[in-house]
Amino acid sequence: MKDFGRVDVVLDDYLKKHKISRSSLTRNTELQYSQILRYCKNDVQKMDLSILAKLCTVLDCNIDDLLRLTKGKKE
Numbered sequence: 001m002k003d004f005g006r007v008d009v010v011l012d013d014y015l016k017k018h019k020i021s022r023s024s025l026t027r028n029t030e031l032q033y034s035q036i037l038r039y040c041k042n043d044v045q046k047m048d049l050s051i052l053a054k055l056c057t058v059l060d061c062n063i064d065d066l067l068r069l070t071k072g073k074k075e
Helices: 011-017 022-029 033-040 049-059
Strands: 005-009 067-071
Touching (some): 011 033, 022 033, 022 049, 033 049
Antiparallel strands (some): 005 067
């Protein structure tokens, strides 16, 4: 199977770097804490684009601040 790499959610790193709590993010985004926790733990099977847009808007950041692409190996 060809290795295409992976996309990781690095929301928790962003929050720590900017000293933002998960609880305040939950309040400001009006999302459930469990949703925020899944994104913080990079435990998301299918990313919801509306949630990513909401996170970027509330955090005033770009999508590449929350996602990291690790490229696969070329054959």
